[in-house]
Each structure stands twice: as C-alpha cells, then as structure tokens.
Amino acid sequence: MTKQQLFEQIKEKQSFLCVGLDTDIKKIPGHLLETEDPIYEFNKAIVDATAPYCVAYKPNLAFYESEGTEGWMSLEKTVAYIRQRYPKQFIIADAKRGDIGNTSEMYARTFFDVLKSDAVTVAPYMGADSVTPFLTQPERWVVLLALTSNKGSLDFQMTADTNGERLFEKVLRVSQQWASADQMMYVVGATQGKLFEDVRKIVPDHFLLVPGVGAQGGSLEEVCRYGMNKECGLLVNSSRSIIYADQGEDFARVAAQEAAKLQVEMKEMLNKYL
Amino acid sequence: MTKQQLFEQIKEKQSFLCVGLDTDIKKIPGHLLETEDPIYEFNKAIVDATAPYCVAYKPNLAFYESEGTEGWMSLEKTVAYIRQRYPKQFIIADAKRGDIGNTSEMYARTFFDVLKSDAVTVAPYMGADSVTPFLTQPERWVVLLALTSNKGSLDFQMTADTNGERLFEKVLRVSQQWASADQMMYVVGATQGKLFEDVRKIVPDHFLLVPGVGAQGGSLEEVCRYGMNKECGLLVNSSRSIIYADQGEDFARVAAQEAAKLQVEMKEMLNKYL
Numbered sequence: 001m002t003k004q005q006l007f008e009q010i011k012e013k014q015s016f017l018c019v020g021l022d023t024d025i026k027k028i029p030g031h032l033l034e035t036e037d038p039i040y041e042f043n044k045a046i047v048d049a050t051a052p053y054c055v056a057y058k059p060n061l062a063f064y065e066s067e068g069t070e071g072w073m074s075l076e077k078t079v080a081y082i083r084q085r086y087p088k089q090f091i092i093a094d095a096k097r098g099d100i101g102n103t104s105e106m107y108a109r110t111f112f113d114v115l116k117s118d119a120v121t122v123a124p125y126m127g128a129d130s131v132t133p134f135l136t137q138p139e140r141w142v143v144l145l146a147l148t149s150n151k152g153s154l155d156f157q158m159t160a161d162t163n164g165e166r167l168f169e170k171v172l173r174v175s176q177q178w179a180s181a182d183q184m185m186y187v188v189g190a191t192q193g194k195l196f197e198d199v200r201k202i203v204p205d206h207f208l209l210v211p212g213v214g215a216q217g218g219s220l221e222e223v224c225r226y227g228m229n230k231e232c233g234l235l236v237n238s239s240r241s242i243i244y245a246d247q248g249e250d251f252a253r254v255a256a257q258e259a260a261k262l263q264v265e266m267k268e269m270l271n272k273y274l
Numbered sequence: 275m276t277k278q279q280l281f282e283q284i285k286e287k288q289s290f291l292c293v294g295l296d297t298d299i300k301k302i303p304g305h306l307l308e309t310e311d312p313i314y315e316f317n318k319a320i321v322d323a324t325a326p327y328c329v330a331y332k333p334n335l336a337f338y339e340s341e342g343t344e345g346w347m348s349l350e351k352t353v354a355y356i357r358q359r360y361p362k363q364f365i366i367a368d369a370k371r372g373d374i375g376n377t378s379e380m381y382a383r384t385f386f387d388v389l390k391s392d393a394v395t396v397a398p399y400m401g402a403d404s405v406t407p408f409l410t411q412p413e414r415w416v417v418l419l420a421l422t423s424n425k426g427s428l429d430f431q432m433t434a435d436t437n438g439e440r441l442f443e444k445v446l447r448v449s450q451q452w453a454s455a456d457q458m459m460y461v462v463g464a465t466q467g468k469l470f471e472d473v474r475k476i477v478p479d480h481f482l483l484v485p486g487v488g489a490q491g492g493s494l495e496e497v498c499r500y501g502m503n504k505e506c507g508l509l510v511n512s513s514r515s516i517i518y519a520d521q522g523e524d525f526a527r528v529a530a531q532e533a534a535k536l537q538v539e540m541k542e543m544l545n546k547y548l
Contacts, residue, residue, distance in 0.1 A: 022377070065384040066387075067388070072342060076343060096397070099336060106336035107336045110339040114341070115342075123370070124429075125419055126422050127426020127428065128425070128426045131426075145399055148374070148399075150400060151402070152400050152404050155398075156441065156444065156448075160436055161434060161436070164436075167433065170430065211374075216374075
C-alpha cells in the first residue's frame with residue numbers, strides 16, 4: 001500500500017485507528033476455547049466487528065509465537081483473512097526485529113513474502129544494514145522504533161550526545177538516509193506528549209505509529225495537537241482496550257463499540273487539526 | 275544452566291564454541307530435500323557431528339520463521355532433540371526480541387516455556403522494562419546486544435553522550451542493575467577487536483557471546499587476547515563456516531572437521547589466556 005492510498009483510507013473512514021491484535025489465549029472468551037483454532041476465531045470476529053472503524057491491524061508477534069507452531073498457524077490464517085476480506089486494511093507485523101544483513105533479509109522474507117503484511121516494526125540498535133534489507137520491495141514498509149511508550153524509553157532513547165542530539169532524534173535523522181516517507185514510519189508512544197513536536201521537527205512528512213492510547217494512558221488529543229500533519233501522518237494503535245473490552249460472548253459487539261468511540265474522536269481530531 | 279556449569283563444560287571440552295544453526299532451506303544438501311522435514315534432518319546431522327566440539331547451539335529464529343509454520347515446527351523439534359540427546363549443551367534462541375513489558379513476558383514464555391532454550395538474545399533499545407521480563411526464571415539467560423559485529427554498529431552504538439560514554443558502554447553499565455553475571459550475557463562482535471578491552475572494563479565477569487568469527491572476518495586470537503576472563507567468559511559463535519562447509523552428502527562430516535579445527539584453536543587460547 002502506498003502512503004497516498006493510506007491517506008485516502010483515512011479520509012474515507014474518518015479514522016486513523018489501528019487495532020492491535022495482541023491475542024492472548026488466556027484472555028479470550030471461554031466459549032471460543034471449544035473451537036478448533038480459538039485465536040483465529042477470536043481475531044476473525046474482532047476484525048469483522050472493527051473493520052468499519054479502522055484503517056490498519058497490527059498483530060503482535062509475541063502473542064502468536066508464545067503458542068508455538070499453532071500460534072504461527074493462527075497468525076497466518078488471521079493475516080490471510082484480513083487480506084482477502086478487507087484488502088484496503090494496512091497490516092503491520094509488530095515484531096520489533098533487526099539483525100545483521102543476511103538475517104534481516106530472512107525476516108523480510110517472513111513478514112512480506114510468507115505472512116504478506118504491509119509493514120514490519122524494526123528496532124534500530126544495529127544500524128543501517130540491519131534495517132535496509134526490509135526496504136527492498138515497493139509498498140512494503142519499515143516502522144522503526146524511535147521513541148517508545150514505555151518507561152524504559154528513558155533509559156537510552158533520551159540520551160543526548162555531545163551535540164545535544166538525543167538518541168531518538170539521531171535515529172529519526174539518520175534513518176531518513178535509508179528510505180523516504182513512502183516506505184518508512186516511526187513508532188512514537190502516545191505517552192510522550194509534547195515530545196511529538198520535537199519528532200515533527202525532524203520528520204514532518206512521515207507517518208507515525210502511535211501505541212499507548214488506552215491501557216497505557218496516552219492522550220489522543222495531545223498526540224494529534226503535536227503530531228498530526230497535512231496527510232494526517234498518524235496511525236494510533238489501541239489493543240487491549242478494544243479487543244478485551246468485554247470478555248463474554250458479546251465481546252465482538254463491545255469491541256466494535258469501543259472502536260467506534262475512538263473513530264468518532266478521531267473524526268473530531270481530523271476536523272480540528274488536519 | 276548456571277554460569278558455573280557452563281564453565282565446567284568449557285573446561286571439560288576445551289572449547290567455547292557455539293554452533294549457529296542458521297539453517298536455510300536454500301543452502302542445505304539436495305538429498306535432504308526428499309525427507310519429510312529437511313531443516314530438522316539437517317540440524318540433527320549437524321548437531322550429532324559437532325556436539326563433541328562445542329558447548330552451545332544458537333538457532334537463529336529468522337531462518338525458521340521465514341518458512342512459516344513449518345519452520346517453527348522444525349525449530350521446536352531441533353531444540354527438543356538437543357535437549358534430549360545433549361542435555362549439557364547451552365541453547366541460545368537468537369531472536370533479538372524486546373518490547374513493552376507484557377509483550378516481552380509473552381516472548382519469555384515463548385523462548386523459555388515453549389521452546390525450552392536456556393537463553394534468548396534481546397535488543398536494549400526499549401530499556402529496562404523490555405528486558406527484565408526475560409529475567410524472572412533462574413538459570414534462564416538474557417544475551418543483550420551491546421556492540422554488534424556488523425557495519426551498522428557504528429551508526430548508534432558508538433555514539434558518545436555528554437559524559438563521553440558511548441551507547442554500548444551505557445547499555446553494559448545500566449543493564450547490570452537488571453541482573454547479575456549469572457543471568458546476563460552480552461553480544462560483542464568479533465570484528466570489534468581491541469574494543470573488547472573497553473567492554474571488559476565495564477563487565478569483567480560476564481560471558482560474552484561473540485559472533486563474527488569466520489564468514490564475517492573477526493579474529494579468534496584477538497577476541498581471546500582482549501576478551502577472555504578467568505572463567506573463559508566467551509562463547510564464540512560460528513554458523514555459516516561450519517554448517518555450510520560442504521554442501522554435498524558429506525556435509526556433516528565436513529562440518530565436524532571445521533568445528534574440530536576451531537576446538538583445537540580454542541584449546542590453545544584457553545592454555546594461553548585462561
């Protein structure tokens with residue numbers, strides 16, 4: 001998917017919501033556990049219920065891998081389902097990979113050729129040659145970690161170098177040599193508030209993938225005030241507060257309600273800041 | 275496995291070799307492709323052939339994931355085989371994971387409870403709460419990226435902060451608050467040569483996992499001169515130069531020869547520097 005196509009979807013749906021599929025077998029409704037593939041059945045129901053209100057899905061690899069081979073099977077089926085039924089949804093494999101060149105090439109093969117996702121999250125610590133192997137296919141994206149939503153983001157990402165440039169700023173600056181805004185996005189946590197201004201000074205045109213609204217406590221209003229650009233430039237992710245909004249038989253309907261609530265807020269934000 | 279047990283194995287075998295199982299279906303001998311699970315058959319033969327000469331195995335997750343569900347199955351079978359037949363081998367899942375707390379918990383479950391490896395490689399970019407969930411089980415290890423073997427290590431890891439501390443040094447220093455040398459190792463690339471001295475100033479007692487000898491061009495002599503401590507403190511990994519030393523029917527015997535050659539060199543190094 002191109003950046004322009006993504007922006008078209010955002011305008012059409014008046015939403016920049018990404019639904020995080022952090023599907024934990026321990027948290028899904030009991031009645032699904034009797035089905036052959038409970039994780040897939042849960043995801044399918046969540047996707048069908050939320051698709052009108054979002055433009056992207058982000059399966060979190062950890063939750064599938066923790067179920068071993070069966071988890072991988074559920075993941076492959078989930079992505080195939082979204083691809084087939086909702087081909088305009090942007091699919092982000094949240095994997096936070098990154099390794100030496102030949103290994104990153106293998107990961108790129110996994111997430112783009114096997115899983116057929118549009119994008120993969122990548123950690124920048126190992127530098128250029130760990131990231132560029134993910135950038136060889138047109139319309140396939142890297143979502144690079146820049147300033148994450150967790151407390152540990154303070155440990156290294158905020159460290160300033162001798163020129164006063166903080167590590168997340170260096171990552172933003174340097175990585176622009178690797179790809180344009182048509183193939184690169186950045187993870188910036190919703191909990192970072194006013195720091196979005198600093199991010200936008202370096203990457204005015206890039207899309208940002210923003211986790212941390214909802215369960216982690218970030219403010220959508222603040223993210224939009226400091227982070228929105230003229231093509232929206234934001235994909236705001238919500239996982240737990242949507243998919244586990246209700247844990248009974250009614251889970252999908254309640255998930256749809258939560259997604260719809262966020263869509264209404266996002267529509268307001270688009271009217272206000274776009 | 276404890277640090278002491280690992281050191282005992284090193285002394286017994288006079289080797290600190292880790293064999294990297296970067297098993298690529300495109301590179302394994304043709305006659306194996308007729309078997310039901312070629313990747314597993316290849317690994318089994320490599321493990322049987324090299325076990326006398328090494329103390330650790332390091333499957334690289336990328337290579338298995340790129341085969342999707344089937345790849346995960348091959349990986350699970352490989353680790354189970356090593357566990358059962360060679361219980362004193364240390365198994366490192368080379369996965370380079372790291373995410374917010376609840377996600378890292380899921381990854382820990384994957385690599386320790388499902389896969390039953392001893393250790394997992396973790397990227398430090400997201401800080402303390404992305405790493406500590408891997409440290410909750412005794413005798414289960416984190417191998418944290420510090421100074422990697424690739425060219426991209428220059429992009430961020432060498433950046434000095436306002437106190438002159440380089441990022442890899444800060445990672446080494448700060449992460450010692452998260453776990454002791456009994457549960458934490460660090461990745462330091464063999465290509466970093468004399469920088470091992472700087473690493474040892476900060477982490478004199480920790481084991482270092484050292485990739486980059488062989489295909490990537492690092493020198494074993496240099497690694498040992500600057501990196502070995504009184505409990506050896508090194509696991510030197512070699513992948514491609516062992517497992518793909520011969521790509522015909524004789525591959526396992528030739529892999530054993532290559533591993534044995536490295537073991538002889540390592541024995542010399544232990545005599546010289548331990």
